[in-house]
Amino acid sequence: MSRRPFTPKVVTANLLVEGDVVYLSAADAWVPHLSQAEVFEDEAVAEARLLDAARQTEVVVGVYLADVTLGPDGPQPSHFREAFRASGPTNYPHGKAHEVA
Amino acid sequence: MYQYNDFDTAFLATRNAQFRAQVERRLDGSLTEDEFKPLRLMNGVYLQLHAYMLRVAIPYGTLSADQMRVLADLAERWDKGYGHFTTRQNIQYNWPKLSDIPDMLDHLGTVGLHAIQTSGNTIRNVTADHFAGAAADEVLDPRPYAELLRQWSTDHPEFQFLPRKFKIAVTGSPNDRAVVRAHDIGLVAKIVDGKVGFEVIIGGGLGRTPMIGKTVRDFLPVEDLLPYCEAIVSVYNRLGRRDNKYKARIKITVHENGLDEMRDRIEARFAELRPLFDGIDQQMLEDIRAQFTLPAFRPSSSLPPLVDPALQAWIDTNTTAHKRDDHAIVTISIKTHGETPGDATAQQMRLMADIADKHAYGELRISHEQNVILPHVRRADLPAVYAALRNAGLGTANVGLASDIIACPGMDYCALATARSIPVAQQIAKRIDEMGIEHDIGALKIKISGCINACGHHHVGHIGILGLDRAGVENYQITLGGDGSETASIGERAGPGFAYDQVVPAIERLILAYLEHRADASETFLAAYRRLGAAPFKAALYPQEAANAA
Numbered sequence: 148m149s150r151r152p153f154t155p156k157v158v159t160a161n162l163l164v165e166g167d168v169v170y171l172s173a174a175d176a177w178v179p180h181l182s183q184a185e186v187f188e189d190e191a192v193a194e195a196r197l198l199d200a201a202r203q204t205e206v207v208v209g210v211y212l213a214d215v216t217l218g219p220d221g222p223q224p225s226h227f228r229e230a231f232r233a234s235g236p237t238n239y240p241h242g243k244a245h246e247v248a
Numbered sequence: 249m250y251q252y253n254d255f256d257t258a259f260l261a262t263r264n265a266q267f268r269a270q271v272e273r274r275l276d277g278s279l280t281e282d283e284f285k286p287l288r289l290m291n292g293v294y295l296q297l298h299a300y301m302l303r304v305a306i307p308y309g310t311l312s313a314d315q316m317r318v319l320a321d322l323a324e325r326w327d328k329g330y331g332h333f334t335t336r337q338n339i340q341y342n343w344p345k346l347s348d349i350p351d352m353l354d355h356l357g358t359v360g361l362h363a364i365q366t367s368g369n370t371i372r373n374v375t376a377d378h379f380a381g382a383a384a385d386e387v388l389d390p391r392p393y394a395e396l397l398r399q400w401s402t403d404h405p406e407f408q409f410l411p412r413k414f415k416i417a418v419t420g421s422p423n424d425r426a427v428v429r430a431h432d433i434g435l436v437a438k439i440v441d442g443k444v445g446f447e448v449i450i451g452g453g454l455g456r457t458p459m460i461g462k463t464v465r466d467f468l469p470v471e472d473l474l475p476y477c478e479a480i481v482s483v484y485n486r487l488g489r490r491d492n493k494y495k496a497r498i499k500i501t502v503h504e505n506g507l508d509e510m511r512d513r514i515e516a517r518f519a520e521l522r523p524l525f526d527g528i529d530q531q532m533l534e535d536i537r538a539q540f541t542l543p544a545f546r547p548s549s550s551l552p553p554l555v556d557p558a559l560q561a562w563i564d565t566n567t568t569a570h571k572r573d574d575h576a577i578v579t580i581s582i583k584t585h586g587e588t589p590g591d592a593t594a595q596q597m598r599l600m601a602d603i604a605d606k607h608a609y610g611e612l613r614i615s616h617e618q619n620v621i622l623p624h625v626r627r628a629d630l631p632a633v634y635a636a637l638r639n640a641g642l643g644t645a646n647v648g649l650a651s652d653i654i655a656c657p658g659m660d661y662c663a664l665a666t667a668r669s670i671p672v673a674q675q676i677a678k679r680i681d682e683m684g685i686e687h688d689i690g691a692l693k694i695k696i697s698g699c700i701n702a703c704g705h706h707h708v709g710h711i712g713i714l715g716l717d718r719a720g721v722e723n724y725q726i727t728l729g730g731d732g733s734e735t736a737s738i739g740e741r742a743g744p745g746f747a748y749d750q751v752v753p754a755i756e757r758l759i760l761a762y763l764e765h766r767a768d769a770s771e772t773f774l775a776a777y778r779r780l781g782a783a784p785f786k787a788a789l790y791p792q793e794a795a796n797a798a
């Protein structure tokens with residue numbers, strides 16, 4: 148069976164104290180917006196960054212790689228679950244989609 | 249109401265101090281997430297999609313006004329100003345910070361509330377009929393037995409690592425409002441030949457493999473309640489499958505081993521355990537019973553003829569017969585059309601607490617249908633209660649109607665979800681309101697879950713909706729004919745699922761088909777479905793297929 152080709156990914160997690168959804172940036176910081184995330188198009192690099200990130204157990208929990216697609220406005224979630232994680236719940240204006248930029 | 253004694257208070261304080269130290273050790277790095285996770289789960293702390301979630305137990309759904317005010321404090325001080333009442337008579341806070349949770353638990357402890365065993369593979373919050381102690385049809389108040397079970401199961405050393413979670417529900421009425429046949433153990437309190445006892449039902453459950461519970465004992469004398477329940481859980485603990493999470497609930501244990509085999513094992517274990525219960529449990533039950541006395545009812549004059557049709561509609565829909573003719577049970581709808589089912593703001597919680605103090609002897613209940621109950625209201629006070637509720641946006645007259653929808657948090661919050669539930673409920677409720685046919689439709693239970701775990705009880709909805717992920721797109725499966733009452737049944741799948749933007753029109757077609765086909769206005773949706781079968785409803789759901797077949 149052939150492996151599925153690698154698709155672009157970001158590293159994401161929740162902050163240990165606040166629980167907020169965050170993404171790993173190219174500067175190795177945990178940032179709140181998907182648009183600020185570093186996108187990995189190379190599987191080995193993605194896995195290495197994931198391992199590094201997963202070691203930051205005093206900052207984040209639940210680190211994993213999330214699929215994104217690349218568009219003119221930067222990375223976009225591939226799956227609706229990630230879209231809700233990125234923008235917040237749809238029943239209240241609580242999420243990042245409603246924050247003043 | 250049950251008042252915590254010194255032992256309960258000290259136990260809770262010790263437990264909270266222990267969890268505070270565990271949080272500190274997690275934050276300073278002494279505990280890994282793998283070590284910490286089971287500890288936080290035992291204290292009701294989940295990590296959801298956007299934040300932590302704290303689930304607080306409301307044992308058998310009973311709250312004092314002061315407890316409700318503390319729930320409001322938590323919403324205001326440590327959350328975003330609201331809480332979510334769940335289908336298990338719990339309240340969930342969706343946005344706490346991990347570092348704040350010990351303070352939240354301490355504040356809850358001041359009024360005897362806690363989050364213990366609201367998660368994990370333990371015996372969870374014991375639930376009960378939300379009209380307990382008040383309903384006209386009640387044989388026995390189930391809450392003293394629920395409290396006894398709560399005390400027995402809390403921190404029970406043998407039952408902290410069961411194969412899977414374990415849920416017990418108790419009712420004391422022949423009309424089952426506690427969904428006892430969909431619980432791991434369901435108890436129906438009754439009196440036979442002057443003796444108090446229970447019908448004991450085991451192996452009910454919803455989720456991936458929905459099952460209606462089976463009666464394992466027609467009548468269990470009250471003095472055998474704890475040893476018999478202990479025998480059931482003990483047999484399950486030995487026999488329940490730990491190799492497959494999806495086959496680990498007792499419903500599968502009963503299904504795989506058969507009811508007779510289970511009964512034999514339970515009775516054998518019961519024979520061993522019975523002598524160990526030397527009567528202290530019955531003394532405790534007497535002490536507990538003494539705390540569930542009825543309030544000192546103040547007689548009420550009857551209501552004068554009403555001129556306000558909105559008030560009349562609210563009384564018709566949101567009140568239920570009380571033990572006393574001059575009182576009523578009021579259900580406050582937390583289902584305003586278009587709002588999130590089960591969510592109440594801190595202000596609303598305080599207002600309900602104030603109304604309870606003024607008009608309901610300081611008592612409230614939370615229903616598994618995600619509404620709030622004022623169990624004892626003088627009939628003459630109903631106009632004042634309605635006016636106060638309406639001013640706070642809590643006067644919706646829709647209890648038991650199509651927009652009184654159960655909806656789990658779904659993918660707006662829940663990490664396990666496969667699709668959203670809340671916006672579907674919001675849109676259905678809005679659409680029904682726009683159509684102006686809700687009161688004509690009459691009794692209709694729509695229940696929505698955001699994944700197969702079925703926290704929204706969709707299997708026992710007259711119309712059930714299950715949100716799924718079909719190839720990366722939200723898709724909604726509809727089931728018909730479910731029933732969570734004493735005539736319990738599991739809904740049948742109607743056919744292929746619907747896309748997110750097609751599910752509300754599909755529900756609308758179903759409801760219109762019911763209105764067209766019902767014998768008369770007294771025939772409910774469920775009765776019509778049972779009489780007619782699925783065909784006319786399927787034809788409404790899938791008009792194209794029906795046209796092709798014609």
Ligand code: SF4
Pocket residue numbers: 656657658659662663664665666697698699700701702703704
């Ligand atoms: S049914 Fe699924 S989505 Fe809904 S609350 Fe339960 S686990 Fe979460």
